[in-house]
Amino acid sequence: MAQEPSTSRFTLALLLSLTGCFGVQALAFFGLNLATGKTESNYYSTLSRFQGAIAPGAEIALSGSSISGRLPGREFGNPEVANLGSDGGSPLDGLTLLSEGVVGRPKWLVVEINTAFNSLGFADTPAVEGSRGPCFKIGGKVPLLGASSRPTGMLYGYLLGRRWKGVAEPFALKEVPSPLPPSPLEQAQLTDLQKERIQLLTEGILKARQNGVRVLLARYPAGPMKQRQIDEIQTVAARIHEKTGVPFLDLESQIPRAQLTFTDSVHLGPESAARILATLRNACVQLTPTIPESISQP
């Protein structure tokens, strides 16, 4: 009967196999440029964006949910945009990471308000918790152990075919910033958790501004909503503007729906997402002279 290989041969074969796998992964990541921010896993899609945002100096950071997450950031090779979109999360996730110093400080921060009330009543999302652990930090420093180089993630991203194709044409906007809508909901019509969320978002925005980040509130084009949800979004925008003075940009009302494509009922398709990003950058450039770099307290 044949003998099993000796311990040294067994170990050598195992290590060679491990090294070979890392070699193939490196080829896919560096050689074929398959790094991706959109994987089959919401958790890792989010972490890949967060890891991309670790280095400071991005021109724009996007804090929001998976709606923001569709805009191509560093995880897709777009060096000027740090995407803090949290799948299943809210803009609070990105603000938390910024305030804890987990991710680097950008020049501009765009806060998505469509999902301001997502995951109310829960502690930090798993992705925020994950970003505090050692794996996140290691992955941020060693690309092959990062979330955007997961083998199945790269395969999924490749099959999905969503690549960043560079600069896109911005949409023409009539008003930058948008006029602020009235706050349709009274204080009494908000739940305690919603009031608390508005307070936390306000604090996060103020802290970012104190650290020299210019902030813009944005409502992205998304799927059809019930009137109550629309009222909530407008109320959040009005309340936060009232307390912080940050400008508001309503992309939903300014971009005709016929010019947009969606991958489902909520999320923008890749081309529309790239155009929205270009539009945001234009708006930021336009607003820069009027917005102070930092504030002490309003």
Added chain:
Amino acid sequence: MLFNSWEFLILLGITFAVYYAPWSTGRHGKAWQVTIALLASVIFYGWEDPRLLGLLAVSCVGNSIATARIILHKVNGDEVRVRRWVRLAVILNLALLGVFKYAPFLAGMLGGLPPGWVAMLKAIPLPIGISFYTFHGISMIVDVARGEVTRESDAMVSKGTRFAKGVRDIGFYLLFFPQLVAGPIVKAKQFWPQIAAKRLADVDWRKVVRSLIIGYFLKMVVADNLAEQTVTLTKPWITLASGADLAMLLYGYSLQIFADFAGYSLIAIGLAAMFGYTFPINFNFPYLSTSITEFWRRWHMSLSAWLRDYLYIPLGGNRKGEARTYLNLFLVMFLGGLWHGAEWKFALWGTLHGLLLGIERFCFRKVTREQAAQPRSFLRAALGWAYTFHAVTLLWLTFLMPDLHQIELYLKGLLAPGKPVGPVVFGVTIFGSAAILYHLLGWVSEHRKEWLTRFKTSGLEAVALGVMLFLTLTNSGAPQGFIYFQF
């Protein structure tokens, strides 16, 4: 503390280094190693909530005292007192389980209790792993009373230091961290004879590497990645999923629960081997089964063996006539289901399995052992496999879903039109196929032994382990607790 946490890896590294310290080969090597392993187990168990250690200490001391008394009476030939102590100890073990695991459940069922009492009973937290260490305690009591564990007898009937050493060894058996919170349920008669000084040179490293790599792969790559998809099944937005999605997700859950628990068991086996101990295998490729009867011989084997030895056989097994056999089978499965959790859904899950076991027994009652041992035609085996896999998978619904309403939503949703969505198809296909490949290897090991030999001797096994290690490092799912920790 979880096996897949950084804290655990640090604890493991330190424990391993100290356990095999140069002086561990000396005269007090056993005492040193058992004490170190015991200390590590205490840290492991009390890491999240040190209060839980109090309950564990009660179980440990209580079982030690009972064991000592049983051994004493056994040495004196006083069988009446032996039986009395066994009864008392088993009742106390079950009482512990009853209070912490079933009191909240019973409080909800019993009418007439003051609301304050009900609220108080429902607020009792479930200590992690209580079902497992209680079963270990009962195993120890019964094995000692049956005379199947005699090695520690002299220590336990002594006084002073020798008695303390006996208690320490009992504590070691109950607390040893690889098996503490989710098994495998190692019987006292399997474990006690192994307690001795261990040498680093005797460690079977190939077994350690094999068990740990496959175990972590199944847990962190297969189960955790599948979990991110299958979580939809328990959520209200299940109604938005198409029938095709729901079907895929249930198959995914079936493979996930296997990978989660089998992975945990393999990690436990590998860890025990690192410290010189042998645990029984807990999963023998259960989804190769061609009947529910066979499934229970392959799934959570240590629980099945425990229930057989300490419940089914004492109830009379199949020795007291046909009717009693069916009743015993039903009782064992009903209680086995309830052991998983203090909810009717678990009892229902166990009972339905018991029902299928009963039906199979009835249908094949005239088949002799020799006939059963004959190889079956491919068609019959395939049909048997399809029936078993789908029955087991469907019954996971009662295990997984929070309530019957969710099961109803699921079954209605199966008829919903629509294509499956990308992440579900991709996730279940990719990660589920790893669990299927693992079973394929099991089939080869049973039916094509020469292929398996070639696989191992050619070095392909080491290559496969390297790939699994790579995927564990780079492609794990979002960190999740082990499903069986909640039991």
